[in-house]
Amino acid sequence: MRDRSVAVLGNGPVGQTTALLLARWGVPVVVLDGRPERDVVGSKAICQQRDVLDVWEAVGAGRRIAGEGVTWTTARTFYRDQELFSYELGDPGRSEFPPFVNISQARVEAILDERIAAEPLIDVRWGHQVAGIEQDGESVTVTCDNGVRVRADYLVACAGARGETVRRELGVSFDGRSFDDRFLICDIRADLPGWAQERRFYFDPAWNPGRQVLIHPCPGSTFRIDWQVPGDYDLDAEVRSGALDRRIRAIIGDADYEIVWKSVYRFHSRVVDRMRVGRVLLAGDCAHLVSPFGARGLNSGVGDAENAAWKLAYVLNGWAGEELLESYHQERHAAALENIEVTTATMDFLVPHDEEQRRTRVWVLSGAATDPALRARVDSGRLAEPFWYVGSPLTIPDESRPFGGRPPRGGVPAPGPGILVPDVPVALTGCSRIRELARDGFLVLATPGAQVPDVVTGASGPVRVLHLEEIDVTGVLADALGARRGELWVVRPDAYVAAVVTDPASLDAALRRAVGRTATPSPA
Known part of the structure; x- marks a missing residue:
C-alpha cells in the first residue's frame, strides 16, 4: 500500500462510493471484497434518492444513473380498493435531479465500476475475505483468509449485513430486532400503462388480505411487486402449484409478463453501538439495518460514505486532526437511529403486535379517506431524506x-x-x-x-x-x-x-x- 491510504471492505454501492469520493480527494484506496467477482443477480435496492444522485454526480455518475432510471414523483396509498391519498415529492431548490429514480442496484454498481476502472488511485481486489482486523496508533491491518495482509492508515468497513466478522473483530454490538413476517419480491416485465411514474402501496387488498403490497416501476417495463407474506411462506411450493402466477395475475390481470427475479426475505432493524472504532469507520448495512419501506438502506449508506470520505481526506491531508473522525460516529449514528425510529414505526403499523393495535389500524385506515387527521397517521413508509446535523x-x-x-x-x-x-x-x-x-x-x-x-x-x-x-x-x-x-x-x-x-x-x-x-x- 502507498502512504496515507484507506482500505475499504466491501465493493457494494457504499464501498464503491466511499472509494470514489476518497480518490476524488486524492487519497489512494484499496477495496477488498470476499466474493470472487461481481454478483449481478437480482435488483436489490432500487430507489435512489435525489441527494444521493447528487453525491454520485460528484464522481461522474449521477446524471447517468438518473438518465437510465425511471423517474417517479407521486406516492399513492390505498386501503383495499380505495385510494386514501397521494402526495408529490417536493424540491427544496431547483435541483436537476428528480426526487427519486428507480434503477436496480446491480446497474448502479456497474456504472460505479466503470468510474472506478478509470480511477488510478483505486485498487480493487476480489476474493479477499476479511479474517482479522488489527490496529495501532499509526495504522490498521486487515488479514484476509487467503493469507494476504493489507495495511492502511484507515479502514472503512462496508461489508454489508453479513459483516459479522468485522463487527466481532471490532467488538461492537448489533442490537435490534427481526420481524416475524416474511416478504416476497417479484420483479416482473410487463406492459402496465399508467403505472410507470408512481409508487403504489396497498393496505389489505383483496389479492393479499390482511397484509400489504408495494409496487414500484423500474426501467425496461419492469415492475417490482413486494408482498407481505406469513412467516412460514414457501416460495418453491407456490411456484409448483401455480399460486405464484395467480398471485401476480390478481394484480396485473391478463397482461403478458415475465418474472425477472424473485426472492423471499425477512426484515431486520439493527444498529451498532459505535460507528467509529479507532481507525475504523463502519458504514452502510454493516453498521445499520432497516426495513426497506421508505428506501432508507442504500440511500443512508451513501450518506455514510460521503461523511466518512471528506473527513478522512481532511485528516490524511493534514487539514484536520484525528478528532474530526469522532464526529463521523456522532453524525451518522444519529442518522441511523433516526432511520431505525422511522422504519420501526412503519413496521409497527404494517404488522401490529396485538389485537388493540390491529383494531386501531383498521379504524385509522377506514377513516383516512375522509379525515385528514387520520390520514396523517397512515404509515406506508416515510421516504428517504438527508439527515440533519443540527x-x-x-x-x-x-x-x-x-x-x-x-x-x-x-x-x-x-x-x-x-x-x-x-x-x-x-x-x-x-x-x-x-x-x-x-x-x-x-x-x-x-x-x-x-x-x-x-x-x-x-x-x-x-x-x-x-x-x-x-x-x-x-x-x-x-x-x-x-x-x-x-x-x-x-x-x-x-x-x-x-x-x-x-x-x-x-x-x-x-x-x-x-x-x-x-x-x-x-x-x-
Whole structure:
C-alpha cells in the first residue's frame, strides 16, 4: 500500500462510493471484497434518492444513473380498493435531479465500476475475505483468509449485513430486532400503462388480505411487486402449484409478463453501538439495518460514505486532526437511529403486535379517506431524506433559525445550520450548481453588507469565499436559503451548512469548529 491510504471492505454501492469520493480527494484506496467477482443477480435496492444522485454526480455518475432510471414523483396509498391519498415529492431548490429514480442496484454498481476502472488511485481486489482486523496508533491491518495482509492508515468497513466478522473483530454490538413476517419480491416485465411514474402501496387488498403490497416501476417495463407474506411462506411450493402466477395475475390481470427475479426475505432493524472504532469507520448495512419501506438502506449508506470520505481526506491531508473522525460516529449514528425510529414505526403499523393495535389500524385506515387527521397517521413508509446535523458538535446553531424537527412527509427542513444546502443554479464559469462549489472544500457565502475578512484562517485546506450577489444574479439562491443582509454562510465539503454568522471573528470560530477544532489556538 502507498502512504496515507484507506482500505475499504466491501465493493457494494457504499464501498464503491466511499472509494470514489476518497480518490476524488486524492487519497489512494484499496477495496477488498470476499466474493470472487461481481454478483449481478437480482435488483436489490432500487430507489435512489435525489441527494444521493447528487453525491454520485460528484464522481461522474449521477446524471447517468438518473438518465437510465425511471423517474417517479407521486406516492399513492390505498386501503383495499380505495385510494386514501397521494402526495408529490417536493424540491427544496431547483435541483436537476428528480426526487427519486428507480434503477436496480446491480446497474448502479456497474456504472460505479466503470468510474472506478478509470480511477488510478483505486485498487480493487476480489476474493479477499476479511479474517482479522488489527490496529495501532499509526495504522490498521486487515488479514484476509487467503493469507494476504493489507495495511492502511484507515479502514472503512462496508461489508454489508453479513459483516459479522468485522463487527466481532471490532467488538461492537448489533442490537435490534427481526420481524416475524416474511416478504416476497417479484420483479416482473410487463406492459402496465399508467403505472410507470408512481409508487403504489396497498393496505389489505383483496389479492393479499390482511397484509400489504408495494409496487414500484423500474426501467425496461419492469415492475417490482413486494408482498407481505406469513412467516412460514414457501416460495418453491407456490411456484409448483401455480399460486405464484395467480398471485401476480390478481394484480396485473391478463397482461403478458415475465418474472425477472424473485426472492423471499425477512426484515431486520439493527444498529451498532459505535460507528467509529479507532481507525475504523463502519458504514452502510454493516453498521445499520432497516426495513426497506421508505428506501432508507442504500440511500443512508451513501450518506455514510460521503461523511466518512471528506473527513478522512481532511485528516490524511493534514487539514484536520484525528478528532474530526469522532464526529463521523456522532453524525451518522444519529442518522441511523433516526432511520431505525422511522422504519420501526412503519413496521409497527404494517404488522401490529396485538389485537388493540390491529383494531386501531383498521379504524385509522377506514377513516383516512375522509379525515385528514387520520390520514396523517397512515404509515406506508416515510421516504428517504438527508439527515440533519443540527445536534452535531461541528454545527453552530442559529437562534433565529430554530430547527423545527422532523418535517412533514415529503417535505424538507428550512435551510440553516445542520441542513443540506438547497441545490439551486448559480452563475459561475465552470459551475452551474451551488453544491458543485461546496464539494471542493469549505465554502463561505457572503450576503450583501457582510464583513468579509481579507484572509480566512479558521480552517486549513481549501476555503472559497464568494459574494452571493455575484453568483446569484436571479436571487433564487438567496430566496432558497432565506438569506439576510450581513450574513456569512459556512458550507461544509459535503454541502451541509455548518453555521450562519455575521462577523469575521465568528467566521473563524465556525470554520475551526466545522473541522473538529473547538479549542482556541494559543498565541504564538
